[in-house]
Amino acid sequence: MTDAAYVPHVLAARLGVREPGDQPLLDLLTEFLHGRRLLLILDNCEHLLAAVSALVHHLRQRCPAYTYCLPASTPPA
Numbered sequence: 001m002t003d004a005a006y007v008p009h010v011l012a013a014r015l016g017v018r019e020p021g022d023q024p025l026l027d028l029l030t031e032f033l034h035g036r037r038l039l040l041i042l043d044n045c046e047h048l049l050a051a052v053s054a055l056v057h058h059l060r061q062r063c064p065a066y067t068y069c070l071p072a073s074t075p076p077a
Helices: 006-014 025-033 044-061
Strands: 038-041 067-068
Touching: 006 025, 006 067, 038 044, 044 067
Parallel strands: 038 067
Antiparallel strands: none
C-alpha cells in the first residue's frame, strides 16, 4: 500500500469491519475496538508514518484498552 488515505480502510478490512456508507470509517473502527482487549501490531508502515500516527492517536484517545506495537523506527503518536 502506498496511498495514506487507505490506511484506515486496510485496518478495517484486516479486522473484518464492514464499511456501510452512512457512518464514518473511524467511528466504525472505534466502535469495533472499544472495550476489547487487543494487541494491534502495525508493521511495515514507515512509508505511511503520518497516516498511521494519526490513526493510532485517534484510536488511543477513544479505545484505551488496546495495546499497539509499531516498528522501532516509527515514533508513537
